[in-house]
Amino acid sequence: MSPELAMLLAPLIPAVAAVGVAACHRAPNLREAVTLTASALLILCVMSLVGPVAAGATPVVRLFETLPGLSLEFRIEPLGMLFALVASCLWLVSSVYSIGYMRGNDEAHQTRFFVCFALAIAATMGIALAGNLITLFLYYELLTLVTYPLVTHHGDDAARRGGRVYLGVLLFSSILLFLPAVIATWALAGTLEFVPGGILAGKVSGTGAMVLLALYMFGIGKAALMPMHRWLPSAMVAPTPVSALLHAVAVVKAGVFTVVKVVVYVFGIHFDAAVFAWLPWVAGFTIIAASLVALRADNLKRRLAYSTVSQLSYIVLAASLLAPLSVIGAALHIVAHAVGKITLFFAAGAIYTAAHKTDVSQLDGIGRRMPWTLAAFGIASLSMIGLPPAVGFVSKWYMVAGALQAHQWMAIAVILVSTLLNAGYFLPIVYRGFFVRPDPNEAAHGEAPWPMVAAMVATAALTIGLFFYADLPLRFARMLVGG
Amino acid sequence: MILDHLPALQVVLPLISAPVIVLVRRSRFAWLMAVAVSWVAAAIAVMLAIRVADAGVISYALGNWQPPWGIEYRVDPLSAFVLVLVAGTAAIVAPFSRISVVAELPREQEYLLYAMFCLCLAGLLGITITGDVFNLFVFLEISSLSTYVMVALGQKRQALAAAYRYLIMGTIAATFYVIGIGMLYLMTGTLNMADLSVRLADVTDVRPILAAFAFITVGIGLKLALFPLHQWLPNAYTFAPSAVTAFLGATATKVSIYVLLRFYFTVFGTTLLFRAMPTDQVLMLLSLLGAVTASLVAVFQKDIKRMFAYSSVGQVGYITLGISLANTSGLTAAVVHLLNHAVTKGAIFILIAGITLRTGGASGFDRLKGIGSRMPFTSFGIVIGGLSLIGVPGTAGFVSKWYLVLGAIQRGEWIVAAVVLASSLIAAAYVWKFVETAYLTKPDESSVKAGEAPLPMLAFAWFMVVLCVFLGLDTSLSVGGARAAADFLLGGLR
Amino acid sequence: MSFASHYSYWATIVLMIAGLYVVIARGNLVKKLIGLGIFQTSVYLLYVAPGKLIGGTAPIIAEGYRTYSNPLPHVLILTAIVVGVATLALGLALVVRIREAYDTIEEDEILRLDDEDGS
């Protein structure tokens, strides 16, 4: 398979799968088979790209001219490769998990769920492979829209409210801030291609550049830089697999991916550092503030949501330092956080399915009944905190190294403090689950359905595995900064 | 040989078909005639557009009297663009119209509605193609009178009041226009647009010209529903028969905007107006006010037809905003949005026609609860159309908004760019009102029970929905045509 | 320019304003149409009066005359008159129907009834 064909197929496979799923709405087993087959195919398809990209190729596919001089275009480069790999692998895992979850909880509208899930993956692939900013923006907005039905899946008042905030914040930021930034970039640079070294270099400077940067950073609302983070906790009304999708695979990763893309390919890492000087402070503030909120949240999903907000800002922080090592750290953290956070959500969903519990304070002794679940949760927590032997350690290591390289003492302080805070809100859950005695009056229950446990174990294993075999992601991350 | 007479046939064929329909007085024949004529007109329009693209401006002297003594038909890139738009919309609306006309009108009135439809089409095409300012007035009246009748044929009694109001406003508008061209005529002695633009440059006393400009702007502004002259529009669109709303929503205001463009850039020339008067600032302000307030009002409507009618007023604001920017990007945005909005609104109003067919004429939101599962294709089509109104990338509306914002940024009008984008968020608010009603509200006993709209209707509507997405992805034709028209208009200044 | 040379314009303008005022200010639907008629009719003068030449005759070519008034405004205004009566006929037909549907031809009353219908 030629790389060009693979790039065309990557967004197409999930889209076709969505049609297939819709067609099979009367036969649930067949429907699930379609999803699983498509996700397996997608992994093969993305894998076939690894070789050429690792060899330094950047194949291009140009579809049609959307605006004069601006085509809908796919072009794969190391960062996109990394993102596509993560998203495609996690689609398979989360599909398995979702099947267990949706059936275990007797959810309604399952077909619609899987259709939108597949479409979200299609949009994510589009983002990962986008060859220019306009293509990226198109898929970015598409992702917002196709995930809306997932967020409002339950269709009740709470879902409607959550959906409004979700859509409101994401549309507000992207239309009012991100889009003018894109148009201004086009007006300034005359191109929107992703060029190593950036397209804005020498085109804009000083206050103008700072405003443009701010438009991008706050406009990419999916990266959840405060105050654009409000959609994330609101989206928690969705079923847990959706939260996993939003937080680990598609939406937030699309956000930080776009941030890194913009920093590396639009501004360029050799851009005037003074323009970026304010950004670490905002990101640092977000990290600390979100961690503090997480610390106080009793609802498990809410705690995870704020943890996500804080983790995303690590990536923004690292990217904003413009140091090669920290950018590598940012790229790695996309992967690390993805596998870690999806495990955490899987665990939260498993607990809800098996024990119908949603709050941290209810989790006394849960580890005795659901050892696999809580073990996976523990491993993922380590990754979030940044301790070995989990992959989170690797990415944090690079970030700190980058901060040292750039003499950003504030960034180092933020990372250290937040590590403590992370430990502060994750470890008590693990402790409570394994070591506090459960309430004896509770109904007995075991693990969640096997597909869920299997998916969770797989991602937990990946979290550890990537610590020991970090070569591949590291290779791509290094290529990103021309190393 | 016949190809040389295409400009005349473009208008005359629909014009002749109306009396033929009245002679025959059979509703099925009338419908077939309307369909045939609109398809032929669309084919002629496309042929004309191709010829203009190949060989430049076409001038056709009616009665073989050379302009400025006789009446001239003139097809240039802009008018060709609008001709295709109008005739194309008619060709799409006419075939399915029978379904909703049969349901909404008494049998004896059906053939008259088709006659009016043909007259309206002839009028709109005549306005677009003519190169004579007084001939424009005549065809303006043909299209206006037929429109009043079509609106009045709506089912509810409010249709009558809406038609009356439209008649009063429309006649004031036309009279303003006549006053304006009267002054131009007194100062130049000619009625031919091309001749006018030449002779206006030599006029020394500009006071009558400025007054004429003001009268023409207000007159046409009334017709195109420029804020705050838009009051006739919402009721007219809401209570007209559904097929009529679909046709008018896509074409009527667009043709008026074309007239405005024609006068601003061909007849007057920006040198005279944009220097002598703060036209651009005034128009810009009104456009922005219109875009924002109309969209806000739309959010609070209880009736979906009315909501999208107000949305039309807001969208017209974008187009006039593009005109007021008076640079290539802005004009391109204006012209391309003529098409993009026509396609979008055409699709939406056809789908709403499908809904009212099933509800027996009602279009209140309380009847639409849970319609997403009852009429999935209809609802989803409206959602896609709505996304285009918001300007989501991948839809036609995005392309227009892109050029509009680009034009504003190129002029350094950052606030304008911000307001445009903010108003599209308001559009999101009213579109989402439909989404929540259709998908996130449980149906109750008042909501519609019936199933999907008839297939032909869906087919034509979805053709436009797909077109709406296509025009958002591949813009070589739409933006290409609009760009040519914009360059032509701006080139006409030098 | 003198007062006399522009008197015809200004008389015309007064007629226009009066007509327009009746259209906007009056609530009776028939009276509105009458006002509209005055407004339209006054425009005739704007076109025809300047076409007149002192000492000229109607533009019908005949022996013994050399100066003719301008025929073009006459043609235009003929069209305008026809348009005016066509509009009036339609407007009155609408008024008749409105009267049957609402049992009134006062605009305020109609607006009130529309509100009751809950449009």
Add this chain to the structure above:
Amino acid sequence: MIDALVVNALLTMMVFIVLVMVGQRNLFAVVILGGIYSFLMATALVALDAVDVAMTEASVGAGISTVLLLGALYLTRGDEAKPMRHSTIPLIVSVAVGAALVYGSLGLPAFSDPNAPIQTHVAPRYLKETLSATGVPNAVTSVLASYRGYDTLGETTVVFTAGAGVIALLRRRRRIREDEER
């Protein structure tokens, strides 16, 4: 000069009649006044050499329009107009329109100026060649039917539109059924 005086006198009378019409509340009286206004207009048009227009205005304005209005009054039984609504905004609008008109009129050519553009451009050719090119001595007829014949086609279509529109609006369903059965 006599022409100008006649015209101006007629115009002044028309202004008076219209002002009376504005204040008058009896619709019947207004319609009759409207008829008189049209007659004065027709007379003024004769004085302005526009005989064709005058003839049309007399038959349409004073004739058809009056008949139509009376018919409509009869059908609507609308004999009494309500008191005026508060009329500041309409007044402001009308005066603003008037101001724009006056401003524009200041630059218009003077009455009966033989060098005005309308007397020197386009129109002279009609007068010069109407007989030789169309064989019709009445320049109004030749311009109407030939030079600008297309306008007149449009005009006829406008009349047709109004006719068909009135049929559409006023036709009774019941009677038409019978028509079709016949």
Add this chain to the structure above:
Amino acid sequence: MRRDIVLRVIAKLIIPFMLLFALYVQFHGDFGPGGGFQAGVIIATAVIFYALIFGLPAARQLLPEWIVETMVASGVLVYAGVGIVSLLLGGSYLDYSVLAHDAVHGQERGIFWVEVGVAITVSGVMLKIFYMFAGRRRDEDNG
């Protein structure tokens, strides 16, 4: 009013003259004031006059609705048809010069026919509108 014998006699005397006058206006329009539009209005007025004196049913018998409605449409067709004929004879739309061997003669012929078209439509429409308005109250009263 219908029983007033004087009126009836006068009407019977006047109406032919009105029609004659209409024809004069129609065909003398080339040389003096007048033309299709004015002639059409006069023809309609004559019939309306007839209807006022002898009653609407009598007028409807004289000139039935379907004829009037046909007139409404056919006048426009005559006018537009002249244009089509000139197209077919190789000229521009409404170029009368091609209607006869000699251009001036063609012009005269064209002007004649379009004026006829105007007269037919105008008289038809005016009559139709009158019938519609006059017939309305009667229908309402009948039920």
